[in-house]
Amino acid sequence: MTPNTAYTPYHPRWHRTRVSTYWWLARGSYFLFILRELSSLAVAWFVVYLLMLISAVSTGNDAYQQFLHWSGTPFALFMNIGSFVFVVLHAVTWFNLAPQAMVVKVGSKRVPGFLIAGSNYAGWVLVSIAIVAILFIQW
């Protein structure tokens, strides 16, 4: 948008083919792109779900048990199964793109992409193990 562009009565008309609203259905790679972009909805849902859990834990054991019961209802399962798929899609596409986003150099040599992606995947595994450990291991 260029709001300050001067208006002229005989402004040239550029030839622009109209892109269909459903352009992302035209190809598999476009569709995957839009699925990846839509993963942000799953990320937002996760935050809502997490805050509901935190709120229940703050309220007391009854509220926590109620939350656990609710998490087994069809609506919650539907949201969480779908969100899980999208959150994994987000993680995989994010880590795979990391080499393009991060240019790490050792001396004058660029660290190869697979090492950067690999270290991201390693971080993912470590964080996942840490979450399980925090929740389950008896110290």
Place this chain on the structure above:
Amino acid sequence: MYIKRPIEPLLWLLFSAGGVMAALVMPMTLFLFGLAFPFGWLAPPTYDRLLAIVSNPLTRVILFVLCSLSLFHWAHRFRYTLYDGLQIKHLNEVINMVCYGGAVVGTLVAAYLLVTVP
């Protein structure tokens, strides 16, 4: 002349920080609390244990950062999804308000909930 929006780099920074947090933490957490516990594959942690985890100051800070950055990640990405996917860039003011406004409200709610954990 274009109107300059110097806030844009900050929004990209929040987007990418949130993307990293979400990618690292969410799959396992959602697998446990969204699938494994409801389907009975694993027994959920006891109330006392979960309360002890959540009331730990370090956990609260991590959870707050996770919630806030993830919401800004959502806001930024969803904004562009609407722009590109539906080609409704002319509604940008409404979209920005809903997306970033939602992230700000969510951040405040998260802060309130995490501060008031007993």
